[in-house]
Amino acid sequence: MYAVEQFLLVLPWVTLHSEAALQPNIVFFVADDLGFGDLASYGHPTQEWGAIDDLASKGIRFTQAYAASSFCTPSRASFLTGRLPHRTGMYGPMFVLYASSSVGLPHSEVTMAELLKTAGYRTGMVGKWHLGMNAHNHSDGSNLPHNHGFDFVGTFLPYTLNWLCDHWQRHIPHAHRGASYLYQNDTISEQPIQLDTLTERLVQDAQTFIHTSIDDDERFFLYFPFPQTHTPMFNNAHFKGKSKRGVYGDQVNEMAWGVEQILDTLKETGVDNNTLVVFISDQGPHLEVCQEGGSTGPMKGGKGFFFEGSIRVPMIAYWPGTLPPRRDSTVVSLMDLFPTFASLSGAHLPTDRHIDGLDITPLLFPETAAPQSPRDLLTFYHESILLAVRYGSFKIHFYDLALPSDELLVANCRGTYPIINWMEGETVSRVKLPLPKIYNVEEDPREMYQLPIEDYTEMLGIVDTLIAEHEETLTDIPEPLLSKEFLSKLVIPCCNYPYCVC
Ligand SMILES: *[C@@H]1O[C@H](CO)[C@@H](O)[C@H](O)[C@H]1NC(C)=O
Ligand SMILES: *[C@@H]1O[C@H](CO)[C@@H](O)[C@H](O)[C@H]1NC(C)=O
Ligand SMILES: *[C@@H]1O[C@H](CO)[C@@H](O)[C@H](O)[C@H]1NC(C)=O
Numbered sequence: 001m002y003a004v005e006q007f008l009l010v011l012p013w014v015t016l017h018s019e020a021a022l023q024p025n026i027v028f029f030v031a032d033d034l035g036f037g038d039l040a041s042y043g044h045p046t047q048e049w050g051a052i053d054d055l056a057s058k059g060i061r062f063t064q065a066y067a068a069s070s071f072c073t074p075s076r077a078s079f080l081t082g083r084l085p086h087r088t089g090m091y092g093p094m095f096v097l098y099a100s101s102s103v104g105l106p107h108s109e110v111t112m113a114e115l116l117k118t119a120g121y122r123t124g125m126v127g128k129w130h131l132g133m134n135a136h137n138h139s140d141g142s143n144l145p146h147n148h149g150f151d152f153v154g155t156f157l158p159y160t161l162n163w164l165c166d167h168w169q170r171h172i173p174h175a176h177r178g179a180s181y182l183y184q185n186d187t188i189s190e191q192p193i194q195l196d197t198l199t200e201r202l203v204q205d206a207q208t209f210i211h212t213s214i215d216d217d218e219r220f221f222l223y224f225p226f227p228q229t230h231t232p233m234f235n236n237a238h239f240k241g242k243s244k245r246g247v248y249g250d251q252v253n254e255m256a257w258g259v260e261q262i263l264d265t266l267k268e269t270g271v272d273n274n275t276l277v278v279f280i281s282d283q284g285p286h287l288e289v290c291q292e293g294g295s296t297g298p299m300k301g302g303k304g305f306f307f308e309g310s311i312r313v314p315m316i317a318y319w320p321g322t323l324p325p326r327r328d329s330t331v332v333s334l335m336d337l338f339p340t341f342a343s344l345s346g347a348h349l350p351t352d353r354h355i356d357g358l359d360i361t362p363l364l365f366p367e368t369a370a371p372q373s374p375r376d377l378l379t380f381y382h383e384s385i386l387l388a389v390r391y392g393s394f395k396i397h398f399y400d401l402a403l404p405s406d407e408l409l410v411a412n413c414r415g416t417y418p419i420i421n422w423m424e425g426e427t428v429s430r431v432k433l434p435l436p437k438i439y440n441v442e443e444d445p446r447e448m449y450q451l452p453i454e455d456y457t458e459m460l461g462i463v464d465t466l467i468a469e470h471e472e473t474l475t476d477i478p479e480p481l482l483s484k485e486f487l488s489k490l491v492i493p494c495c496n497y498p499y500c501v502c
Contacts, residue, residue: 021346023119023219024319025275027266028112028337029259030225032072032128032161035285036312037297038229038252044295046245050256051263052316055279057325059318060364064331064442066378066390068356070283070303070310071095072130072160073482075334076225079280080111080131082338082349082357086384090131092480093383095304097132099159099179099493103486104132104143106478110350112338113149113221119347122218124152124209126202127225133158134491141186150223152212153185154205157193158493161227165193165234177500181493188495191502195234198227199254203261210262214269221341224262225282228255231292246291273321276344280334281313288404290413299445305401306380306387308445323364329442331373331390336360354473377466382430384477391463393442394456400431436460 029052036042040049041056042063068078073096074085085091088109097104105111113123125145132143146153158181165180175192182190182198206224213220233247235254243249259279266272285294287302287309294302301307315334317323335357342349343361358374378390387399404412438451438460453460494500 021119021344022322023345024322025213025220025222025266025271026116026121026341026345027222027262027275027277028224029262029277029279030076030127030223031228031255031279031281031314032226032230033283033286033294033303034229034252034281034314035294035296035302036281036299036309036314037295038248038281038285039314042314043297044245046243047249048243048245048253048256050253051260052252052256052279055259055263055277055318056314056316058320059277059316059325060323061327062315062317062332063327063329065280065313065315066331066333066380067281067283067311067313068333068335069381070305072282073097075282076131077105077109078356079282079334079337080105080113081109082335082355083109083353084335084356084379084381086381086477086480087354087356087474089478089481091381091383092482094482094484096482097130097159098487099133100487100489100491101132101482102135102488102491103481104135105148106481107147110353111148112341113145113223115149115338115342115347115349116221116345117149117151119342119345120219121221121345122152122213122216123150123221123223124154124206124213125150125223125225126154126156126205126209127223128157128160128227128230129225130158130160133493137490138492138494138497139188140491141183144183144186146186152209153183154209155189155198155201156183157181157227158183161230161232161234163232165195165232178492181495183493188493188502191493191495191500195232196236198234199236199258202226203258206262207265210265210269210271214271219345222262224258226255226258228252229285229294231286231289233292248292248294273319275319276322277316277318278337279314279316279318280337282334283313284310288409288412290409300447301401301403305403306382307401307403307447308395308441311380312445317364319364328363328371330360330363330371331375331378332360332363333357333375333378336374340364377463377470379467379470383480385430386467387430389463389467390441391459391466393440394451394459395439395441395447396460396463397437397439397447398433400433400437402431 041053077090135142164176180192296309299309495502
């Protein structure tokens with residue numbers, strides 16, 4: 001009952017608040033596969049301190065923020081809509097969208113961009129999309145961001161950074177044009193991607209968007225998902241070989257440079273005090289790729305699993321002069337950003353659908369020293385299977401997911417074993433547990449010490465009730481779109497068929 005009541009109570013509050021909405025500009029940075037332990041400000045011992053760490057030290061550094069999925073497409077769909085991946089169809093046995101996927105985030109979903117437009121914001125995007133490209137042929141672009149509420153779409157990667165984009169010999173010597181393309185709005189501008197200048201060009205386009213919005217006296221929302229720190233590790237000559245941490249560190253430093261350029265632009269144009277900057281990672285790091293994978297800090301499990309290292313991510317909120325610097329260990333979900341942006345902008349949340357995110361504005365402006373989490377239960381799904389939940393300081397596992405053994409990882413990193421391919425289901429073997437396993441993840445973030453279930457029967461009863469209430473909201477679940485059924489070679493992007501080189 002509690003969870004449902006709370007959800008209903010949020011609505012009138014949003015309406016009340018909207019009259020006094022602060023309406024900041026919003027700049028939303030997303031890193032790709034950056035782990036909880038990858039930033040100096042989150043404890044990495046050798047990563048250089050950069051602009052992202054400045055945000056963390058001058059803003060709110062969240063230490064218990066969770067992604068709704070440990071794969072790119074479902075996680076992005078969820079924070080852009082405030083809804084669990086399986087409510088939006090962005091789930092299924094293929095885990096993510098592929099170049100040959102003829103589907104994307106359904107147009108019936110309301111993205112953050114569409115939401116903020118209703119409050120008068122100008123919306124723009126540069127960077128990595130990964131929520132769909134074509135539906136009919138190799139260039140129709142039906143699922144691209146300009147069809148999801150973005151007024152301005154600069155340089156962007158419609159799909160993902162891919163090993164096949166790489167110039168680095170560890171993978172293949174030349175970029176594969178069938179998997180590596182850059183777009184400008186709805187048109188392919190480059191195939192394959194010239195990675196050396198990519199970050200610079202993303203930054204330039206984002207700056208153009210900020211300048212034009214300010215010139216036109218418009219409030220703006222900039223969505224800037226970086227291609228970093230996804231494989232392959234690429235760098236501008238300025239960053240290559242400079243980090244004492246190695247290639248991964250170079251990649252983080254180049255991304256931090258991008259953040260710094262945008263912060264400088266906000267300052268130079270005098271809008272920095274009126275701009276909320278949020279930085280997150282979409283999920284945990286891809287550990288199986290060895291020195292190209294990141295760090296989970298003290299936790300276990302990377303991308304593709306549901307352990308803390310898979311889904312607990314850095315999240316930073318920075319708004320100079322408005323949000324006093326602090327560390328916040330409240331349990332939050334990346335899906336909370338959607339209703340929070342609604343509240344700050346004065347936009348009304350859609351009322352014809354269930355929103356899983358909760359407004360965390362009260363955490364940004366706390367009235368007490370220890371603000372309460374707005375939620376009592378956080379669910380972690382793989383596809384539409386409930387693998388685990390977070391309740392208070394506890395994580396309760398209903399399934400076992402076999403992690404690759406340390407020996408296998410070491411062999412993999414020495415190149416004596418082929419790269420572990422969880423995409424093919426090699427490591428994602430789920431086993432339903434006869435009895436749930438309980439961990440106190442605040443004391444034991446590594447999920448090593450299973451608590452005696454007999455001491456927690458009362459808590460498990462409450463959790464069961466909360467899950468049952470949550471399940472009542474899971475009506476009208478669409479079919480899984482991340483499925484082989486929706487693949488077609490006809491939709492793979494190509495700028496000048498059949499050559500596909502521009
Ligand atoms: C691709 O499909 C779109 C939408 O159906 C159509 O307008 C366009 O002409 C097609 N392009 C090609 C090259 O076939
Ligand atoms: C992007 O493409 C759409 C569809 O072709 C067009 O309506 C829009 O004006 C373009 N936007 C920019 C900024 O070029
Ligand atoms: C922005 O806020 C800071 C800190 O409150 C203040 O020092 C600075 O003068 C403000 N800048 C502008 C342009 O108002």
